[in-house]
Structures are given as C-alpha cells and as structure tokens.
Amino acid sequence: MGKCVNHPETETSYKCMKHNIYLCDQCLECRDPELYCKYRSSCPIWFLSKGTRKLDESGQTPAREATCRVDFSPDGKSAEVPAGATLLDAAGKADVYINASCNGKGACGKCKLIVEDGEVEKTDTALLSDNEKQKGYVLACQSRVKGPVSVRVPEETIERKLRVAGMGEEITRRLQGRVTEISPMLEKISMELSPPSLDDPVSDLDRLKRGLKKNGIDTNRTNIGLPVMRQLAAAMRNKNWNVTTSIMHKACSSEVVAVEPGNGAHPGLGLAIDIGTTTIVVYLVDMADGRVIAATSGHNRQASCGDDVINRIVCAEKNGVKKLSTLVLSTINTLIREAAEGAGVDFRDIGNVVVSGNTTMTHLLLEIEPRYIRREPYIPSISEFPVLKSGSIGLKANANAAVFVMPGPASYVGGDIVSGVLYTGLHRQEELTLFIDVGTNGEIVLGNKDWLICASCSAGPAFEGGGIRWGMRAEQGSIESVTIEPVSFEPRIKTIGDEPPRGICGTGMIELISEMMLTGIIDQRGKFQLDADHPRMGAVGEEPAYVLAFADQTPMDEDIVFTESDIDNLIRSKGAVYAGFTVLLNQIGVSFDMIDRVIITGGFGQFLDIDKSVTLGLLPDIDREIFHYYGNSSIGGAYMALLSADHRQSAGEICNAMTYMDFSTNTAFMDEFTSALFLPHTNLEQFPSVSAKMRETAN
Template identity: 40%
Template sequence: MPKVTFLPLNKTVIATEGDLLIEVARKHDIFIDAPCNGSKTCGKCKVRISSGEVYTQKNLHITQEEIDNGYVLSCDTRIKSSDITVELINIESSALNNMQIQSISTERDQLIFENSRKQLIDNDMEFGTYVKKDYIEIGLPNLDDNISDFDRLKREMRTKLGYSQVFMRLPMLRKMPFILRNGDFKVTVTHIPRGKRTTVVNIELGNTLDRLFGIALDIGTTSVAASLVDLYSGKLIGRASAGNAQMKYGADVINRIIYSTKKEGLDKLNEAIIKDTINPLLQKMYKEADVDMEEVIAFVASGNTTMTHLFLGVYPDFLRMEPYIPAFLRAPFIQAGQLGLEVNPETFIYIAPNIASYVGGDITAGVLASYIWADSQNTLFIDLGTNGEIVFGNQDFLMTCACSAGPAFEGGEISSGMRAAPGAIEEVKINDLFSAPIIKIIGEKSPKGICGSGIIDLIAEMFKNKIIDRRGKLIKDNGNPRIKVDEHGIGSYIVASKEEWPDINEDVCITEVDLDNFIRAKGAVYSGAATLISSLGMSFSELDRVMIAGGIGNSLDIENSIIIGLLPDIPRDKFSYIGNSSLIGSYLTLMSEDARKKMECIASQMTYIELSVYPSYMDEFVSACFLPHTNTDDFPSLSSLLG
C-alpha cells in the first residue's frame, strides 16, 4: 500500500490507491485548509508533491508555473500506487494561526462584562449564581447510627439546610463513600436547589466554600471563545479563543452539514468541536487560573443552529433542505459527562435557544446582551460573523433574518484571508497609488494574512484610490506595479510582498475572485437589512442606532464600511460595536436565572422572516453587489467620491 509523507510534519501514513489526498490528511488529523470542503472553488487546499506521482487535474486556482513545480489541489488529487511526499503550504499561517489557542487579556473584557451586569441589574434582574455550596460536618457512622451514607447526607441537609428532598445521580453516588471517609465526613456539598428540593452535583474534601466556577462559551463557525467565571463574584478569571477545528471540514455551515452526511462525518465534526477545540480551551484556562475541572459546575453555550446540532451530535442535514426544519430549537439540559466535556461531569449544559434554521442561539444571546428588548429606540443589530444574522426592533417588537454572507468576514474563501488572530492585517491605508499600503498587524511583526476588518479597509482604500472600479474589478491599465495578472486573466493586488517582508513565504494579496466574493457577502448583509426594515414599511433613515457584533473586531472602520456599501449611509454617531455579544449573553445567562428566563422570552417573541419569500430581496441583493450600491442616492455623503 502506498505511503504518504507530509512535510514539514515528517508524518508518514498509509493510504489506498484512489484515495483523495485531502481525505487521507483528514483521516490522520493533518490540517489542510479547505473552506469549500473540497468543491474545488476556493483553491486554498493547495499542496506540493515533491516526490512520487498522483492523479490530478488542471485547475484555475493553480498557474502553469505552479503545476510545473508540483503544486496540486488536495481536494482534486488522488493517490497512485507509489509512495509520495507532500509539502504542506503555509502551514504556519493557515493551520496554526487558525487553530492555536490564544489567551485574551481580560482587563478590557472585564469592563464590557461589568457594564452588561450593571445594565442587567438596572433592568430589575437579579445577578448571582443558582448553584449553592455548603460546608457540612456529618456525624460519623457507628453501630448505633448505621444508616447509609446517602441517608446520612440527606439527614444533614434536611436538618441543617432545610431541604425536604435531596437527589443524587449515579456518578456522584459512586464517588460519595470515598470522599466522605477521606474527609472524615467533613465535606463541602455543591448542589442545585429548586425550592425545598435540591440535587447534589459535587462533594469535596474539607471547606472549599470560596471556590465555585462556571464556563460561558460562544461556539462560532470560525472561532470559539470561552470565559472562565468566578460564580461568586461574577468576575472573569480566564478567557481564551481558538479556531473551530471543524474548519478542516469546510468554512461554512452548509459545507459542514454536507460533510456530516458522509460515513462517520457527524462523529468527526462532533469530536472536532469538543475534543479538538473546546476541551483544549478549557485546559488552558484551568492551568492559567489554577482551577480543577471538578470545580466547574455551571456551563452556558451559544452558537448558531448548525453549530449547536453538531455540538450535541444531532444530525443536521434537514436544516438545509426545504422546509428547513431543525431537530430542535430549545435543547434539553444535558450533563457534561454525556458530551465528554472537561468540566465536572454532573454539570448541566444550558444551550441558548435557537430561532430558526439559520438564526441561532448566538443571536438570542446577542440580543439579550444588546438590551434592545429594554429600549424604545429603533435598533438594527448586525452580527458580522461567518453567518450574517440581523435583528431589527425595540422593546415592542423584534424581527430577524439570516443572509448567506458566507465566511468572508472572517477571512474564509479569501486567498490570503484568515481570522483575526496574530499575524492578521487588521487595518489598511493606501496613501500612494504605487507604494506599499500602510498596514497594522495583530500581535506580530510580519503579516501572515488579512482578516475581515482589514479586507473592508483594503477594498475601501482601493476604491478611493481608483485601483478598482464600482464592480470590484481591478483597473489594470494604470501601470500600478502592485497589480499582477495570471495566465487566466485574473488580476490580484499585492498588499504585502515577499520582497518587502522577508519573513513571509507567499505574497499577501487580494484577487478579483476574492473581491467578487467579498462584495457579494457585503451585498447580502446590506440587502438583508434593507429588506428586513422595508418589510415593516420603514427605511434606514428611521434608525436610531446600529449595533455591530461578531468576530470582525473593534478594528471595523465605520466610514470604510459605508464606502463599500456594507452599512447604510446614516449619521456615524448612530453606530456602535458591542464585542462578542454571543459570549456576553452566555455570561449573563450563566450568572442570572432572570437573564435565562429573559433569553427564553426573547426567543419566543422574535419573528423570523425568510428573505427568499420577498420578491424585492433578490433585486436588492443584485443592486447591493456594487461599490457602494447601484442606487447612489442612498449614499449621499459619498457624492464627491462617486462623482
């Protein structure tokens, strides 16, 4: 059987003749970036065959020069009978930067979370955990008092704490005899009360009343963010994020749903999110904060409808087929032990309720955190993540829709795109038509790619400097040395070249295909918002505020976003960025039963509209696929730029 050696990992695996190269890599946990999940449309799974022969085909994503040097698309290449050596391209920028765990400074986050907590209290909602801990000294058993351990514990909790009924599940029952005796029957009991009834979820040696922790989690399609919270004070004691390891199976939810239908596909996707993404995040936070997983006893997660299905291992394929029915909108409480999450196995997992197939619990949590529901102002809430979800409303009504923006805002399906991680270009300024752009890089000295906010800046700057026209096509006859054209006639603009940045292996660039993808993504968001508002007989001029949430980050430039037609041309002081609203909503729900009830209320009150049933939507979308829009009257402040 042929052997496949992957460099620079120096990992050799056994394959079968006819195997698809990308599937060989996936089978052996080797990451190859494939946002389109092998549909041959993105060109990001490019590798180099340095020795041996393969079955492959010519593709528009690979130049003749690259073909001559052994480059192939791994999604369009099959194994022959001989051994081969495969060089992974840009493994540092694609794999490590998308997958590595980053600790996040909690100082700024603490202020955001504290402000959310203050707003919650200002709206007459209680803030504080529902989990209780009590230290109990239980009388030692003897021949005269020989009732069972469980009865002895229940007796103490009845007489000293006032509970009429005490429950315990099997895993806890198995641990209890040893803990009681090792602690000389002096233990701290963690339990979840409901009136006079309570359920014991943990027993610890001695007095540990000062230690009680929970997890707030945002399961994004591209990125996963987690916070470790002190349940007594509500303070963040840890925060980390990482790329969603499911990226290896596709950048967007549709490609992952399709992959879930393959043999063992659903199990692989479930393992990727829990074993390969969430658990490493938890381990890192525990280590840095000196917390034991058994001390983590509360857990709230939010994510879009597809992500929550994959998180629970629930078959999601019916989400993408008419009439688009999910298996669930509100998930039951689930014990962590059933999912293999590295928290106390008795912990109940609460998942923010979904609204529809393509509007999930991340939006419900985001609306909770935005406090739209408590304000009379007409508010447009836009989540600029991998999936474009929009909410419009106030304290009297909430309307929502989803638009097929795709992964472009998180760098997906963009040649040099990446999520907002170290090495990503997050800001771009072009002062001279022929000189290198001025760029700001996240956390490192050299650029490895460009994230969503950087792409918005870049397109706006290219448009202002007449490097591209209103269709997003490069103006190739102006003699700009930073514009290159390949053998297929597809142009690209070099943002950062290998000559300018010796530490990078490949130019950071944006191609005309990338520009088209991004303009379609921004057009989907703008047209979705316009259709949602017009469905109520209103217009952008009637907005009191626009709140931007999602992974695109604080570097989002509002002016540039308006220039490219992503956001409406209204007074700039109406715009604000509220951070990862999904994570904030999970945090509030973790710390407040009132917040959880309000979230359930929001989910039941939100009205979902299906954009495809509105005849005007497609016309609006087509009009929005220009810079900034075909109807320039909607962008009066840009009149001088547009001529």
C-alpha cells in the same frame, strides 16, 4: 459510557472513580498507582493495567509491550508510550498542551516540538522551513518515537500561553459590571452533619436531605440518583460527617450530582464558549468573582467539511453526525486545554459551562440530527435545551459540570444571536434598534423591549477570512487598517500588535476595498482599473492582484495580495447582509430614518470604520452617530449567562419573544441582493455621501 479524557472522540466504559474521568483502551493506566485509593478493589483500570495479566497459550505471562519514555521541557512532564506512538499521543498522555488544530492530520503545521535528545521517525513535511528543520523542529503528529526521547516546547508556543492568560485581564475590564450577583448552575454546599446515634437513627440519605434543607435547598424538588446514593456511606464517614454536596440547579428542579468527603465548597471555574461556524472562542472564568483568567480562540475544524452551515449539514448527512461532532468537540477541548494551561489551573475544576452558537452548530456539538434544518419547513430538532452534564457531551471539564446551551428561535437564527441581544440589552430598551451580526450567516434583529423580529442571510465566511487568499481572523499580525495614497497607490497598513503582516482580517478587507474604489484602483464592479505594469499590481496565475505587502515585509517571504476573486467574495458577502436588513425593514414598513440605533457585532477585531463600511455598501448611508460596534456579542452574552441565573432566564424570554422571517422563498431578497452586488450599490441614491466622495475623487 463517557468520552476519554485524552481522546474525546473515543467513547469508553472505563471510569476512574478517584479522578472522575473516563479512559479508553489506549489510556488504561492508573494515574496514582502509589497512592491509596478506596476504589481500587473494584477498579477495572487498576486490574487491567497493574493487576493480573492473562496468560498466553503456553501458560506463560507474556512480555509487556515495549514502551518509550518521552520527557517534555520546560513543563517537566513525561509519559510512557508504546514504541511507534506519535509525540502528539505522548503529549496527550503527559497532559502537555500542543496546538494540533488539524486534529493530528499533518495539515496545519502548528504542533511544533524541538527534539533535544533521542531519535524519532519523522515524516517529511513542507510545513516546516529548512531553518526550523536544522534547529530540530518536528511536527508532533508526524513524528513517532523509537526509544527514549527528550523534546522541548518552542518559545513561541510558551508566549502563546502567556497571551492566552494576559487577554483575560483586558476582557474582564470590558465585561466589568455586566453581572452584579453570581448564581452558578452547579453549586457546592459544605455541610457538617450530625453523626447517627440510637436517638437519631435516620438513614444517610435522610441525614443529607436534612442538611440540605438547613442550607435552603427544597429537597422536594431535588433529585438524587443511584450513583450518588452509592457514594453516601463512604463519603459521610470519611471525614467524620463533613461533606460537600454538588447540586445542579435546573429550570424547575435541582439534582444532587456528587457527595464528597470534607470541605471542598470552593466556587471553581466556568467556561463561556462561542461556537462560530468559522471561529470558536473560549473564556475561562473564575466563578468566585467573574474574572476571565484566560481567553483563546481557534479555527473550527468542521471547516474541512464546508464553509457554511448548509455544507456542514450535507456533510453530516453523508458521513454521519458523529464525524462533525468529533471535529467541533476536538477544537473546543483543545482550546479549553490551552486556556487551562495558560492560566495554570486544572480543567477538572470547571463546574459550569455556557455554550452559544447557531442552531446547526449546537445540534452538531450534541450529536443531534440537523438534516431537517435545511428541509422545508426548516425545523430544528431542539430549540431550547435542558441543563446538561459535561460528561455526556465530552467536554474537557468536570464530568458533572452543568452545561447551559443558549436557546435559538429558528433554524437559521440561533443561540448566538439570543446571546448577542442579551449582551447588548436591546430587549430592555425603548429605542428602535437594528442589530446586525456580520459573520458567516449574517443574522439580523430589529426591535426594542416591546417586539423583536429576526432573519438570516448566508453571507459566507469572507469577513472572517474564509475564501480569501490571505484572509485570517483578527489576531496578531493581521492587517486591520488600510489607507491608499491616491497618486502613487501606495498602501499604508496597520497590523494588530504592530507585528509584520501575516494576512488581512475583516476590518482590513472593508477598508481596503473602500480605498481601492475611491482611488480608482477598481471600478464599481470590483474589477481592476490600475495598469498591469504598476509596481503594486501582481498576479496569482493569470488573475490580477493588488500587492498589499511585499515578500520582504512579511515573515512568510511571500507577497500578501488581494485578487479579483477576493474582491468578488467580499462584494457578495456585503451584498447579502445589506439585502437582508433592507428586506426586513421593508417587510414591516420601517425606513432607515426611523431607526434610533444600529448595533454591529462580529469578530472583526478592535476597530470598524463606519465610513468605509458605508462606502463598501455594507451599512446604510445614515447618521454615523447611531452606529455602535460591540465586537463578539455572542461570547459576551454567554459570559453573562454563565454567571447569572437571571440572565439565563432572560435568554429564554428573548428567544420566545423573537418572530422569525424566512428569506429562502422571498423574491424580494434576491432582487435586493442582485442590486447590492456593486460598490456601494446599483442605486447610488441610497448612498448620497458616497456618491459625493466618488465625484470628488473623480475630479
């Protein structure tokens, strides 16, 4: 059994041996009916789609189901689908990338297409503007074909593809030098074997082993399964005993996963995947030189089941792990497809994958029961995974691709933090380092090359845009920087890409609240002090709100506002993080002045203002020179592990070196958390520089 290449949520037993992919009942059609295929005589897909057809009760061959041709431009691809199928179904069959982040439920409004010819049955939606409807825009998931139709992928989607590919160049420059020697998990070895003779009558398998030994492979520790044995006779003779063997290297052994005729020993492609609770990031990597050829990110569709890992686990208990796995797998496969389309490559060339994520996310991806993560004594089912095959997971890659899942030391400190430590290198350095990952879970690590202690506090998704009215990830059009004029209270904003504002990301939120407090717009409790009649004050229902950008400045023609509820969510998030590392330091007898370096990670965007983060009360009020921002360290560590066996080994060593501190029953944490629910803190003695600023602005 495997996952359908077009419908990853569907398991199927139908496998195309030519392309090494699975197809479900909806997709049972030979992809190359006009080409010779050596598997055809025993291929159930060929038999069911092109071979004999069952007779109906009258003994006559039934008429084929009516199909409609859908042409896609500018891709130049087309597909035949049954009448009544959606344009999204047709796009999947034609292998045309369409962004459907809500998984075809009509809730996200992103799967836009333009109908140029033909007629479709449309469901009315408020997610398309009147102007878009007049131009022929439709939502692919809400439009069903009635006959032949021609559609065009909108220009903005094509531009998105270009950005996906263009981002890789910048990321490659940032990661350059992190890996000096590439050693993938899935290695392809091309061999020219000697043909058998009366003088050399050894079996095909022994001949293969002999060739592998010559190439430095320890065959005594290499497994060769029955599916590969079945390939040998044809594969060896097809190209006159020239074969390419795919070998998956594991911790203590290796496995031959495929033998193909001819010389196909190219390095192929790799994937580094960061599965965040809120955001998923994918890097598509050239395994020959380590270049990131495309990078993309998207909202984790599991968010429909709750913002944090506890809610996800509860949802899994009620509706089954399968549902949560399908949602995250659908998100990842959409991003893989987007990256491959943007780079102009075939996802079937992906042979190596590294997945980094917290413990709950990795369990749910792999359909492993997560319920005991939230039950005392809080133990996960798996902490360190063997190398897996992509086909068994359902990832959109070569079915034999090797998948390494970053190990995690505890239920609430997972592989994403191990990956972050690997990326920052703190496990190899003398300096006492405080590592803070400001995300939905708020993980913390303290230590150096001699010892590591870690903890986690639920910060919520606010810094990643969750629970904030106009919150969004750090992408084009998000407000990333804010200053407020202290007399007029007029804001000056900067957006990523200098585009019209569409929302506000983590860095923008931190700067906004800091500025509002120092200018007196809000008090230390986060309550508005500015007169309700001020031009910059608005309301959402009866709740007061500060207007960051007026409707005529935004592409949505709506005011971008920040409400008291938004402020309260941010204060709670920053309070959890500050309380977390304060308790961790106190428990082991370390003060802030003993720390040599503070590393901050998280998907904030390009810049994080340390002064304003201290003013908010997110970070301690200590020497600013010791703060260092590393961005998304989880994907950085995944990239390093993808390319290097040494880094994969280091990941295991880091995981085993970590000691976990549990805050769930720690009364000191709740005391510190309550104290931190003010701006910047109840105890202003811990923030002397902020106190000085507050006195200065008050005068």
